[in-house]
Amino acid sequence: MSTAERATVDIDMDRVERLIAEETEALNAKHVRSLSYREEAKAHLPGGVSSSWQSWPPHPIYVDRGKGPHVWDIDQNEYVDFHNGYGVMVMGHAHPKIVEAVQRRVELGTHFAQPTEDALIVAENLAERTGLPYWRFGNSGTEATLDAVRIMRATTGRPLILKIEGTYHGHHDALMVSVFPSKETAGPREHPNSVPQTAGLIPGAAESVVNVPFNDADAAERAFAEHDGQIAGMIIEPIMTNCGVVLPDPGYLDRLKEICHANGALFAYDEVKTGFTVGWGGAVEAFGVQPDLVAFAKALGAGLPCGAIGGSAEGMRMVLDGGLEQVGTFNGNPLTMAAAKVNLTEVLTKDAYVRLDEINEILHGCEDVMERYDLPASMKTLSAKGSIDWRREPIHEYRDLWEIDDRIPQLAWLWQLNRGVFKSPGSKWESWTTSIVMSDEDAQRYVENFETFAQAITE
């Protein structure tokens, strides 16, 4: 039964605050070494971390090691890993086949800035999964979406990029706009402001981006009409994964592609998070719409830094004819390609996605809990990805998130962490990536914790 059809309880926020304080204290007690390490680390690593998002209150989780579906922090607490490095480790940690491939390649030399034979095998596999023939490699999702934007501008000779309000595509200037805009800065829904996500963007960066709400093809059509002949292309995460898991309405992606093409613009998918996690052929396969360009990264390299930009003959025309130089010292790095090759051809095979569906089925036990406790929450999943939205109606577009009180997902995160489940933090949502090596018991642990959590916040 959906939340729309059932009565839900009001959560007592005083109780939530008290539980956050208790859970924080319990976590700190288990993290004596982590807390002192953070102070040492701050001397040379701002905030004690290597990326600002590695720090989440009450303190960063400093990891020692991972094996299969489990990780251990530096205090030697063990967790089932539902974070999986933002979905990179959908194959599990230290997978024997990846370890073997990397060890073999290390002995043969790890960098030449020249292609090795593995690159073609990886590109062939990506072509099979997406139907898109041409591929180039890089080192991160940021590089892949940067390439996508540059290709769209170069191919059309137009200045503007259309993106979805509330999506993150990496930390380059072209797209660090309206990623998590606040209610105060975002402007009207019909014409969202272009809000820089950080200080230091090149002047004009924000003005070069037009934002529209997710799941609203009419808004995209209007944007093209209002910026006639100026929009080079649209980049979209086919499933929004940085505000929970927000699925596209039926027909939405087909229509966007049509609108882009009708206006002489390119249509690009950012599959950095959805690639290799929502299905064997990513979102291209899951929704049956083939874009002109696709950006992959994260799970492609099986834990080694890797990115890829691929496309159709038209999408990649400027790279094919040399009109645009897609470059990078570490592009197609031999170690990365060796890991990616085995990952795609021997680990993340079609069977792997059957296992992910089985795990997903177990996690749907959370829905029974929601019903039994009348929680104002809903759940969305696709293969390895899933999220719980603390809202009566599921999130349909970014602005829906503003209605969620941060304190409930924060408590849910602490609750799971203190009970042996590590998942990625997020201020307004609970989301996860499972791995093909999880046991039924690993998945069940999430559901059991969710049930005790439901009891605690409703009793």
Ligand SMILES: Cc1ncc(COP(=O)(O)O)c(C=O)c1O
């Ligand atoms: C959807 C999406 N695109 C692009 C990126 C950037 O990838 P990277 O951090 O590898 O640069 C991210 C990172 O989380 C992402 O979630």
